[in-house]
Amino acid sequence: MLPEIIATFEGQPPAVAAFKSFAAACAELARKEPENAALLLLLAVCARQFVEEYEGQPVALHTVTDGRDLLLGQAREVKAAFQGDERTRLAAANRIAAACLAAHPV
DSSP, rough: HHHHHHHHHSSSSSSSSHHHHHHHHHHHEEEEEEEEGHHHHHHHHHHHHHHHHHHHHHOHHHHHHHHHHHHHHHHHHHEEEEESHHHHHHHHHHHHHHHHHHHHHO
């Protein structure tokens, strides 16, 4: 479940590999919970964009911790949105997508 994924990510050392694991876990959960797939896949894509930008190169610790803090906030927002209606979920998805695009332009 998402709370466990969040706890695992939060407990890992700040590194690109943690983002990769988070993305994989969110994508796997999206397969298991189709009713939550859109938001979970969005989290996976945001984490994966971080990986694609920084994997295989030295990354400043503040870059990784800032990215981790952003993604943790987004994951917590998704967790809260799961308790809401479709409008709440859509608003969360739009905020997260906008922040993801701002952090990692395509």
